Amino acid sequence: MLVPPVFRDVIDARRRIAPYIHRTPLRQYPALGRLIGPGTELWVKHENHQVLGSFKPRGGVNLVSQLGPGELSRGLVSASTGNHGQSVAFAGKTFGASVTVVVPEVANPGKLQAMRDLGATIIQHGKIFDESHAYSLQLANDRGMRHVHSANEPMLIAGVGTYSLEIFEDLGDIDALIVPVGAGSGCSGAAIVTDAVSPSTELIAVQAEAAPSVFRSWQGDSLVEAPMATAAEGLATANSYDLPVGILREHVRSFALVSEDEIRAAIVHYLEHARSLVEGAGAASLAAAIKLKDRLAGKRVVVVASGGNLSMAHLREALAG
DSSP states (O other), X not given: OOOOOOHXXXXXXXXXXXXXXOOOOEEEOHHHHHHHOTTOEXXXXXXXXXXXXXXXXXXXXXXXXXXXXXXXXXXXXXXXXXXXXXXXXXXXXHHTOOXXXXXXXXXXXXXXXXXXXXXXXXXXXXXXXXXHHHHHHHHHHHHTOEEOOSSSOHXXXXXHTHHHHHHHHHOOSOSEEEEEOSSSHHHHHHHHHHHHHOTXXXXXXXXXXXXXXXXXXXXXXXXXXXXXXOSOGGGOXXXXXXXXXHHHHHHOOEEEEEOHHHHHHHHHHHHHHHOOOOOHHHHHHHHHHHHTHHHHTTSEEEEEEOBOOOOXXXXXXXXXX
8 A cells, every 4th residue: 555755755855856857837827816806816827837847847857866776777668648747758768667657548748758858768558548558557567667657656746746836935824725636646746745835725626617527536536537528638538546545535625627618718827827838737727716706806826837739720719618
């Protein structure tokens, strides 16, 4: 059974990843705040400005930096819709391990090229992430490689928790922190940090209506498989996983679902009001803030723009909408 990370692990992770990861901006946008309501302070944590355009390398570096020579020499294998795969590829290149990433057949071409540029071997297998994930486990077993799960990894969660630590160091008296949920690593890290340093802050998890597996699992007492049809790659999983779901059940009291139209509208709001390119998964937190505006108006709200790796096709769809 996996042991969840604790706040001390996040502190240790910050020291470990510091040579490779930079502190990202936390910025207030009055125009975005007005979308919520009068007097609202809307702040954006710009993980879309992180190395590789995503929060994920924080976790990948923290995990891979702790692997032994034997694991590194056998190579790493993982499944990803893009950002997690880039993270593992970056960490593997940094610490001297070969990396294989299994991706869905419809993966974002830009993310695929980014992984190849980092030296990863790419295998396209399966129509959705969960099929890619099953094949990556098979490869790990057949080839003796170290499998790097996108969520069921305590040190990955501790690493991505460092962005939430930065938020609370940079800004006090936060009423609500809104975090996107795909497999749940980012929100799990945020939950651990929020409970430790600012328990009065309401942590709101947000998932796509078209991929609600984690939400349904969080609601109940078992892991739930749900239909997956979202265009937001970072949210596109039909299954949930025991480690992050357990953390979310313990620490998160609020969960929102947003539609595809609401995600696309949030992408455009970022472009128009923050001059910032944010991918669908990263825009989900702003979409949730707008959806929950009746109870967030007039408060200090932080939304996490978890990534900026938006394909041209999805950008055109958002602008057309």
